[in-house]
Amino acid sequence: MKKICISLFGLFLFVTLGTGNTFASEGLTQEEEEILLNEVGLENEDLEILPLEQLRMFIAEDAEVVLEESEIVTFNEIPTFEDGRITTFGSISESKLKITGKAVKLSNNSSGQKRYNLYGTWKWITAPINTYVDGMSIGFESGLGILLPTSGGKISEHSHEYATYERGIKNLREHSVYPDDWAPGNGVAALYDIVQGGSGHSGYISQNVYMTNSTGSTNLKFEYAHARTIFNPSFSVSKGVFGVSVGKTIDTADFASTLNW
Numbered sequence: 001m002k003k004i005c006i007s008l009f010g011l012f013l014f015v016t017l018g019t020g021n022t023f024a025s026e027g028l029t030q031e032e033e034e035i036l037l038n039e040v041g042l043e044n045e046d047l048e049i050l051p052l053e054q055l056r057m058f059i060a061e062d063a064e065v066v067l068e069e070s071e072i073v074t075f076n077e078i079p080t081f082e083d084g085r086i087t088t089f090g091s092i093s094e095s096k097l098k099i100t101g102k103a104v105k106l107s108n109n110s111s112g113q114k115r116y117n118l119y120g121t122w123k124w125i126t127a128p129i130n131t132y133v134d135g136m137s138i139g140f141e142s143g144l145g146i147l148l149p150t151s152g153g154k155i156s157e158h159s160h161e162y163a164t165y166e167r168g169i170k171n172l173r174e175h176s177v178y179p180d181d182w183a184p185g186n187g188v189a190a191l192y193d194i195v196q197g198g199s200g201h202s203g204y205i206s207q208n209v210y211m212t213n214s215t216g217s218t219n220l221k222f223e224y225a226h227a228r229t230i231f232n233p234s235f236s237v238s239k240g241v242f243g244v245s246v247g248k249t250i251d252t253a254d255f256a257s258t259l260n261w
Helices: 008-017 030-040 044-049 052-060
Strands: 064-075 079-082 085-088 092-105 114-124 133-140 158-166 169-176 181-183 187-193 200-211 217-227 235-238 241-244 250-260
Touching: 030 044, 030 052, 030 064, 044 114, 044 200, 052 114, 064 217, 064 250, 092 217, 092 250, 114 133, 114 217, 133 200, 133 235, 158 187, 169 187, 181 235, 187 200, 187 241, 217 241, 241 250
Parallel strands: none
Antiparallel strands: 064 092, 079 085, 092 114, 114 200, 133 187, 133 217, 133 241, 158 169, 158 200, 181 187, 217 250, 235 241
């Protein structure tokens, strides 16, 4: 069902900034943009979707993109008739939604542990027909020494956000510094309460991770869940990797990659 709450931090943003604000890139200096594009390895679309504080964190950390995957998919949401009943097929083919996943190498922590920022972005190329609660997850293999940082009993160093766009203005809809779901040593997930209308819809999920082993390798899975009914996507560990739970009313788009450190 539709989400009915937002984080206190997200509420603070709404109260202090309102729902309309410019792209994060408009708060960057030309030098910062050049560093992010030419040295960190981001794309212009990242500067549009990611928040200013994360972009500047990449600069401060001497970050570098070491893994990148993207895919454009279509969710077929046109109702069709089958045996006299209206049904909706959720096949995935070739256009409409763009999803991207990246791994960014950060500086080591004070103990010498390697650190990475894993983030996924999504952007509807054409507005979705079904506007319920969608989700995105970042999953990795357990038992390989990948640690999710915590603070006060909660996952930390996380953020996710959803925004719509009208005439070049970014309208912040949701922002949270806590994942909506997570599994120890396996990954995190976020939910996005998609609204009707708007000329553009996009969002991201971001999580820092720590490597307790000096070297290693893991499969990464970036997955988007698109709901066709009021039932929210759910998440679980399947075949050792965290991701979207299989459901008849949830369409998914995903891709895998391998991170070596």
